[in-house]
Amino acid sequence: MFEKSRYLAEKEVKEKKFKNTLGVVSFILFLPAICIILWLFIKGAPALSWDFLLTNPRDGMTAGGIFPTIVGTFWLVIISVLVSCPLGVVAAIYLSEYAQDNKLNRLIRLAILNLAGVPSIVHALFGLGAFVLFLNIGTSILAASLTLAVMNLPVIITATLESLKSVPQSYREASWNVGASKLQTIRYIVLPNSFPGILTGLVFSVGRSAGETAAILFTGVAFYLPFLPQTVFDQCMSLSMHLFTISTQVVGVPESYTYATALVLILLILSVNSVSIALRYYFRTKRKW
């Protein structure tokens, strides 16, 4: 009675093969990430210590710690996020909720897409021209952060647009139907329900800024500074730049020192991304529809 026909049996085998292939491919993608982290741990962990994290580099950056680079990275990330978040979220709200489908707005969307495809070194040159020279801010944390902000804008705008779009149109209509204004609908219906997605996008862009090197190259990051930045108009060091410097520009840096720096950078980004994943998980359990 329940004997399978030949066709069904063959179909089952195919199904299994397909599923296994997908599994193997996914695992291959997962492998490099694990390898990199493991390798960094093995090579870098011995050099990792509180001293390493909390002191200045010494002896022409061949010894000592990486404290100023961590401080600098935090400055850059925080200021760039402070600039790009409001701008990006507001722009996305306009594009998604207010903009009509006309030529100008299609052009704006196209520009945002293109901005996302611009190589970071080009962003750096733009930042040098626009912020450092034209606005005369000088090479400083501010100029570098603004450059990072410009680079992150398309990411934030796209993520926000996607999360705004995930709120069903019928909710907006139901809200308009009972006489809520457009602004009230955005404030009480659209934003509360797209907030998780927006937040995830923001946190993701934080991780990206922390690891970015090229974009801040000409705009505000120094190879070496003997003091910590006091204001946004000072230059700073950054983890990513420091890693580049000690691995290519300075002779005689112990290998473990380089690996440990890379490890700190990766752990920083990983922890930011974990926050993003945790947030997403938390909000998924609180989903309202």
Place this chain on the structure above:
Amino acid sequence: MMNKIEIKNLSLSYGNKTIIQDLSMNIRQNEIFAIIGPANSGKSSLLKAVNRMTDFNNEVQIKGDILLDGESIYKDEDSTHLRRRIGMVSPLPVGLPMSIRENVTYAPRMAGCKDKNELNSILEDCLKKAALWDEVKDRLDHLATKLSGGQQQRLTIARALSHHPEVLCLDEFSIAIDPVTTMKIEEVLMQLKKNMTIVMVTNVINQAKRLGDRTAMMLHGEIIDMNDNSRLFNGEVKDSRTKDYIEGLFG
């Protein structure tokens, strides 16, 4: 009797597609006006034009005018205030992603009401009118999106009543509701018409017959027949297609 709504030479099109063509009619104060007709005849679009939900769709073009209490609804650039005067129940039930309490008090809150007692009395009153109170009174703070389809439909009715509209538009309010509950809501509607004007689009011809004071038959964006119920449903029709539709011969 006074005209609550006057529709004057209204034409409505989506892009190139004409939905409503040169339609004129009056809806009187405190009547239940039923609109029947087969799918795609423009009934829902007509309701959307009345509360200017069409504003949110760029493809819609409207010609002609609609008067509410003798004043053009297009007089004010912003249509938010208009929608506070017109309650709308759409055919697909939508519980907003918030609690039942927040759903029903949403409209008054958006209109600036902050008085807790007043909000609570609106909540109870509207839920009772929508025949939903007994089922949800013990879980008012639960998510409205978890209610069943029929319950969400009644919630939509409660929400539409919550801002004390002068006109209530119902677009097939009973498709997801069982017959017994539908009867309860119909009784409420008969009560409500003392204080408001009700426009009702329905696919259930008996519902139009039971509830309506007058009924209009819409076909291809035009009103082909309109009369008092006592006449329309007793064979006094201008167009033989109306008779066929009522008797179930087409549509």
